[in-house]
Amino acid sequence: MIDDQNVIETLSELEAFLLAVESGSLGLNDVAGVALATSNADGRPFVAVLDSQHQLLLGRWVSQDVYENGKELVRNGPSRVH
Template structure:
C-alpha cells in the first residue's frame, strides 16, 4: 500500500479519502474507479483506486469495520461535495 501506517478507521476518513481522489487532491492520473478489496497474501482490507486499464494505482488500508460498513459509500460515492 502507499502508506503502511495510515489506516482508514472510520467512515468520515473514508469519505474524505474518496472526495480527495474525486477532486484530484492526490494527483493521480487516469482514475477510472474505486473499490474495496482484500489482500490475498494476508487478508487485510483496503480501498483501491484503479486506472482505465483496471490496474491498481493507489491503495489505502481500511479497518474491518470500514470494510464492512463503507461498501455502499464506495459504490455510490461520497455524499458531500466539499
C-alpha cells in the same frame, strides 16, 4: 502501492479519502474507479484506486468496520460536495 502508514479507521475518513480522489488533490492520473478489496497475501481489507486498465494506482488499508460498512459509500460515492 498500498500506503502502510495511514489506515482508514472510520467512515468519515473513508469519505474524505474518496473526496480527495474525486477532486484530484492526490495527483493521480487516469483514475477510473475505486473499490474495496482484500489482500491476497494476508486478507487485510483495503480501498483501491484503479486506472482504466484496472491496475492499482493507490491503496489504503481500512479497518474491518470500514470494510464491512463502507461498501455503499464506495459504490455510490461520497454525499458531501467538494
